Every structure is written in structure tokens, then in C-alpha cells.
Amino acid sequence: xxxxxxxxxxxxxxxxxxxxxxxxxxxxxxxxxxxxxxxxxxxxxxxxxxxxxxxxxxxxxxxxxxxxxxxxxxxxxxxxxxxxxxxxxxxxxxxxxxxxxxxxxxxxxxxxxxxxxxxxxxxxxxxxxxxxxxxxxxxxxxxxxxxxxxxxxxxxxxxxxxxxxxxxxxxxxxxxxxxxxxxxxxxxxxxxxxxxxxxxxxxxxxxxxxxxxxxxxxxxxxxxxxxxxxxxxxxxxxxxxxxxxxxxxxxxxxxxxxxxxxxxxxxxxxxxxxxxxxxxxxxxxxxxxxxxxxxxxxxxxxxxxxxxxxxxxxxxxxxxxxxxxxxx
Numbered sequence: 648x649x650x651x652x653x654x655x656x657x658x659x660x661x662x663x664x665x666x667x668x669x670x671x672x673x674x675x676x677x678x679x680x681x682x683x684x685x686x687x688x689x690x691x692x693x694x695x696x697x698x699x700x701x702x703x704x705x706x707x708x709x710x711x712x713x714x715x716x717x718x719x720x721x722x723x724x725x726x727x728x729x730x731x732x733x734x735x736x737x738x739x740x741x742x743x744x745x746x747x748x749x750x751x752x753x754x755x756x757x758x759x760x761x762x763x764x765x766x767x768x769x770x771x772x773x774x775x776x777x778x779x780x781x782x783x784x785x786x787x788x789x790x791x792x793x794x795x796x797x798x799x800x801x802x803x804x805x806x807x808x809x810x811x812x813x814x815x816x817x818x819x820x821x822x823x824x825x826x827x828x829x830x831x832x833x834x835x836x837x838x839x840x841x842x843x844x845x846x847x848x849x850x851x852x853x854x855x856x857x858x859x860x861x862x863x864x865x866x867x868x869x870x871x872x873x874x875x876x877x878x879x880x881x882x883x884x885x886x887x888x889x890x891x892x893x894x895x896x897x898x899x900x901x902x903x904x905x906x907x908x909x910x911x912x913x914x915x916x917x918x919x920x921x922x923x924x925x926x927x928x929x930x931x932x933x934x935x936x937x938x939x940x941x942x943x944x945x946x947x948x949x950x951x952x953x954x955x956x957x958x959x960x961x962x963x964x965x966x967x968x969x970x971x972x973x974x975x
Contacts, residue, residue: 676705677777678832679792679800680717681808681822682760682768685815686787689846690857691715691762694819696839696869698832703840703861711855712764712848714740720758720776720793723751734763741769758782760789764846779833785809790822796830803829816843816858816876823869839868841876881910885917888924892960897928915944923955926971927962938971 678697684690693707693715708727709715714734718726726747733743740761748754748771755773760782762768770782770789780793783805790804807825811818819841827836843858860875862868888903904921911917919941926934942949949972955961956968963971 676702676719676722677794677834678702678706678719679790679795679804679823679826680706680719680760681788681790681804681819682715682717682762683788683808683815683819684715684762684764684766684846685818686766688815689764690815690843691764691846692815692819692841692843692858693717694816694823694839694841695719696823696827696831696836696872698834698837700838701861701863702838703842703863707840707842709842709844710735710848711844711852712846714761714763715842715844717760717791718757719791720773720780721753721756723753723757726757726759730759730761734761739763739765739767739769741767744769744771758791758793760784760791762787762789790826792826794833795826796833800826800829800831816841819843820869820873820876823872827869836866836868838863838865839872841872877910881907881914881917884910885920888920892924892927897924900924901928915941915948919948923961926967931967931970935967935970939973942973 676697676699678695680693680695682693691709691714693709695702695706695717705722705724706717706719708731710731713731716727716730718724729747730743733746734740740763744759744761755775757771757773758776760770766787768784768789770784770791772780772782772791776793779795779798781801782789782791783801785805788808790801792800803825804822808818808822811821840861841858845855845857848855858879860872860879862871865871884903884907888900888907891900891903901924904924907917908921918937922934922937922941925937952971956963
């Protein structure tokens with residue numbers, strides 16, 4: 648009876664979902680991926696790499712306060728939204744996956760993993776997934792791969808995730824790097840993605856997504872994803888600096904912009920807003936020196952600066968502005 652009711656719920660969700668998805672039973676998104684949850688922050692996410700264009704548009708699914716799903720092999724993308732709907736309706740990841748597989752006549756060609764907000768993990772590797780194929784389920788994570796060069800890929804991913812430290816996105820990336828280091832997809836490399844959401848929903852999806860990065864087509868997609876994640880962290884600090892300025896906390900803004908500059912290194916924008924924060928906090932000499940270095944790298948920043956004074960974003964007297972522009 649429970650299986651029957653779950654199958655009914657699956658069909659109902661498919662019929663009433665706000666998004667319409669069609670099964671693609673023969674779309675060969677063979678790949679390796681990880682779904683995981685950080686037990687401290689509650690964040691949940693998916694990371695994936697494949698020799699397939701734009702893998703991030705098909706495999707990874709996540710919803711704040713609900714869970715995360717990776718659907719791959721001969722992929723049926725509906726496992727993503729339907730799995731999340733089932734978990735949001737109160738089903739565990741294990742129950743959600745079991746119900747979807749029972750309703751799927753082609754489950755033997757699927758590879759799917761799910762994790763819910765309580766840390767329950769479930770994975771499935773169909774008997775007809777192309778070797779080397781398999782998965783490893785551990786505490787708060789599952790790694791899965793198919794069409795791999797070696798059978799050792801999932802174990803290498805599991806070990807890398809287990810041993811890594813830091814934010815969830817960086818740990819997910821460590822698992823991808825380990826997979827590639829073990830040989831990865833037998834066909835080669837093409838695209839990669841990371842999607843991380845908060846452990847609790849605020850009801851604002853734009854605020855609940857922690858990381859959402861894709862590499863659609865690149866000769867080294869995992870390394871490019873790593874570069875983008877570093878940029879993402881730098882711009883997170885930039886955003887923190889902007890918020891601090893809005894609140895009038897110039898000391899906090901200076902710290903955040905400084906961190907952004909350290910991460911982004913030669914990025915002129917990070918340096919520019921750091922110079923603005925320095926000036927607004929009264930460190931005129933340091934600000935002037937930094938402004939001049941920035942202007943040497945791009946005259947457009949010099950033309951922008953008086954506009955910030957006019958709109959109140961840069962607190963500079965006419966005399967200070969002259970020094971900044973090098974007109975004293």
C-alpha cells in the first residue's frame with residue numbers, strides 16, 4: 648500500500664508541477680558527480696563533470712531547506728525536480744528515490760543520487776550503466792560515476808571529500824579533482840558545475856543559493872570551475888564590502904574590500920572599491936596612492952571617480968578629489 652501511495656504521489660507531482668519536464672531516457676550524460684550536505688552549516692549541494700556540453704543544465708538540482716539531486720547516465724531530468732518535490736512533501740531522500748525508480752520503466756539505465764536536509768542519502772546505479780560505473784555512499788554524501796576510465800574513481804572521490812576541509816563548495820570541488828586525477832571520464836573532459844544552497848529556506852531563492860557556477864565547454868573544466876569558485880569568493884567579499892558601505896560601517900567595508908583584493912589580486916574593480924573605502928574612512932594618503940595605481944591601469948576609473956563624489960558614494964572634498972585625480 649505504501650508503495651502504491653508513493654507512486655500515486657509521484658504521478659500527481661509530475662502532473663501538477665509548476666515546471667513541465669519530459670523524460671529523456673536516451674540522453675547520454677555519462678559523468679561523475681557528488682551530492683553532499685555540510686552538517687554544520689546545513690548547506691547542501693551537487694558538483695559534476697562530464698564529457699557532455701552544459702552538464703550543469705541537466706544533472707545538478709538543489710533546493711534550500713529540502714535537498715540535492717544528481718541525475719545522470721541515460722539521464723531523465725525529471726528525477727531532479729520530482730525528487731525535490733517529494734522531499735519537500737516530507738519524504739526522505741531514500742523514499743523519494745525508491746518511489747521514482749519504481750515508477751520508471753528504464754531505471755536500469757539511470758544513475759541517481761539524492762540527499763535531504765536531514766542528511767539521509769540514497770544512490771542508484773542501474774545495471775545497464777556503462778562501465779566503469781558505481782557509487783559510494785557515506786555520511787552526508789554520495790559520489791557516483793559511470794563510463795569512467797577506472798573503477799577506482801568513486802572511492803577516490805569519497806576519500807577526497809572525507810579528508811577535505813572548508814566550505815562545502817570547496818569540498819565538492821576537491822572530489823571532482825580527485826575523480827579527474829584518477830582518470831575521470833574515459834571520453835575526456837568538457838563541462839562542469841557546482842550548485843550549493845542553504846540548509847534553511849528564507850523563501851527568497853536568490854538569497855538561498857550560495858554557489859551556482861557552470862563551465863559549459865572547456866578543455867579543463869574542473870580547473871576552470873576552481874578558478875571561477877575563487878573569483879566567486881572574491882566577489883562575495885566585494886558584496887560584503889558594498890553592504891557594509893550601505894550600513895555606514897566603513898571599517899568593515901575596508902576589511903571586506905581588502906579580502907577581495909587579496910583574492911582577486913590584479914582585479915582593478917576590487918582595488919578601486921578598496922580605495923573608495925580607504926578614502927571614506929579618512930585614510931586619504933593610502934587612498935590617493937591606490938587610486939593613482941588604478942588609473943594607470945585604466946583611465947576609465949579616473950573618469951568614473953567624480954561621479955561617485957556627485958552621488959555621495961565617495962566622500963572627498965574638492966581638494967581631496969583634485970589629489971585623487973592627480974590635478975593638484
